[in-house]
Amino acid sequence: MSARVVGAGPLQQEYDVVVVGSGGGAMTGAALAAKAGMSTLVLERTPLIGGTSAYSGGACWLPGSDVQRRAGLPDSTEGARAYLAAVLPAADEARVEALLAEAPLLVAELESDPLMELEWIPFSEYYDAPGRVPMGRSVQPSALKRADLDPALGELLRPPVERDRAGRPGRSTLSGGQALIARLAAITLRDGGTIATGHHVTELVRDADGRLAGVLAEGPEGPVRVRARRGVLIAAGGFEGSAERRSAHGTPGRAAWTMAPRGTNTGEIIDAAAAVGAATDFSGEGWFCPGLLQPDGSGSFTLGLRGGLIVDATGRRYANESLPYDRFGREMAKAPERLESWFVFDACEGGALPAIAMPEGDREEHLAAGTWVRGETLDELARAAGLDPTTLTETVERFNSFAAAGVDEDFGRGQDEYDTFFGGAGSPNKALVPVAEAPFHAARVVLSDLGTKGGLVTDADARVLDGQGQPIPGLYATSNSTASVFGSAYPGPGAPLGAAMAFASRAVRDMLRAPAASA
Structure with a gap:
């Protein structure tokens, strides 16, 4: 299995939203876009979806939601704000506030869907600081059975890391990161979205007026050009799998030691965005371990x-x-x-x-x-x-x-x-x-690392900014493809996933507000 197209018919030349990548941030964006009635395409370069998110425990640092309240936790948006103020070395206040505002809204939106179930996971946060919640405030998706999924989707899911590296299939019960990706992908497909694996995005295309028009990708039968009427969301991981880019950006560790799936996350999509004018920031380095x-x-x-x-x-x-x-x-x-x-x-x-x-x-x-x-x-x-x-x-x-x-x-x-x-x-x-x-x-x-955390510079709505700090119309980014909102800090379990998901949600909201590009 090298490439598959699953969802609403064969690959089209134009969609409302094109999502590059298939981890937690990417699939959140895809699921929300499809739920909002936008035609949505997910392009994943490997045969399997989920990326490093599928290897994870599935914890999501999304504070201030009903999940924490149901668990009786002393959590709140105000407490999370105090915690981040104490642990972030130099916060981007606008993005921090956007994350805090979006987290409970996103959780409520996800929980309103019968295909998504979330629960609190006890796991201590990483700093003894004001606003810390005893035993943590992170949430995670509930486990589900592979047999309850559409078989076509079940075949696309990346297995847990110990099985994936050994070339073994995934388990019959999906938990943690596999449950998160499975649930989000199921929503995407149910609501008319399309997932295409084996499609490597190599170039971004801007119109004459400067708007991001779409993408070029290498598919199983050669180059594919796909137009995006409302936006392209990049959420394709960082550059942790590239020894050359790690060296160029001074990132400690080695590509061989990263936890990213082998042969992935080599940073070409970040370079492709930079080629159309996107600003970059690599000061956050990585999520180390x-x-x-x-x-x-x-x-x-x-x-x-x-x-x-x-x-x-x-x-x-x-x-x-x-x-x-x-x-x-x-x-x-x-x-x-x-x-x-x-x-x-x-x-x-x-x-x-x-x-x-x-x-x-x-x-x-x-x-x-x-x-x-x-x-x-x-x-x-x-x-x-x-x-x-x-x-x-x-x-x-x-x-x-x-x-x-x-x-x-x-x-x-x-x-x-x-x-x-x-x-x-x-x-x-x-x-x-x-x-x-x-x-x-x-x-x-x-x-080792769970990924790099430097890349495209974005604003509070996940819009990619150019060298003058202005949004590039139609171009959005989240996950490890961006310069992290947390800088060099790692506040608690699920911080990478929570932020990726929250800013994917912000991106979709902005796409819905912005006028669609003309054909």
Whole structure:
């Protein structure tokens, strides 16, 4: 399966709305446009829809909605405003206010549809700041059965990452990101939208009057030109899969370590928009995370440490290992000796990794490849990992003394709600578990990411701006194709998806207000 067109008949030469990409932001825009009665086309370059969103847990940071109120949370738009004011280094006030205003409206719109069900997900926010909601304010779609979908749609859905990388099909029950994409795609198709996979958008076309007229794409049978009467919405991910663009924009990490589906998110669509005058901003860098290095050289999103410690190439700790993943990733990015670290743990869980890694991989394959090493003593472990034995032993002994006392004197591990969210140790501080039971293990950890967050500059209505700060008529963007509203911060679980979805909704609202282009 390389290309398919699913929905309202064969591919047409003209639609009201053309959506580039098929992640959470893209499919939100498509679903809302179709519901509003606009003819809608989704163009996805790969054979499967969902992108990195399909790999995610499906959490959406959309504060102030009825979902949080039903759950009895102390959440509000005002509280979210205070929280963002505290955690964003330099906020774009207009875009922040647009996000906060749109979030409850979008949730209400989605929940009014029988194909969408949302619920609160307990998951701590990432900063101890005013306005933080205990156990988080994020929402997620309810799970559904693949058998309840149109079979044509079921075949288009990207599987979870551990299955997708292994070339295996998805599960019969869709949850998290797969549920989100499935529900949004089902709405799109029900209301007359079309989804075309295997169509790679290569160029944007402007009319003589400067309006964005449509797109050029490479399809299975050659070039395709599609006109957009009301607008083109770019929501096709960032440039995390391109080593050249990462280097050009100074983005830490490597393309091989990203969590984006392989062969995707290489940034051509951002360049295509820049070629028609769009302004760009790459200062946000990325949504970072530690990544368990796999034998094939890829990285696996790693979080939720239940034990162990992380050391750099010198054998020393350098941060609180229980930090939210983006914050720990940014600590990794601060020094070259941290970009390839070691996660040191013992046999207290039978030698299993005391953390969540997606995918984790096979332990014996890791050991054969050297991405994990093992030793009966810390000295032996250090030599296997290429670390100084004395330094590593001193580091572990100091950490163990902190575990015994219940206080991490170096980095404060265990002092925040997030630190203990995954912990279950019976020690004085459940985020601190001594590393004392042989044999000892070390797993290679690299600086991975969930995507880049630099790209097209947009306004509060997701309109793409030119170099003079003026909107390019008919061109909209959201998701990791844009410079993030959060800058270099990652406020909480589902912040990338929530913002992508909210600004997709703003884009559709603006398309409905603006006059359609003449044929």
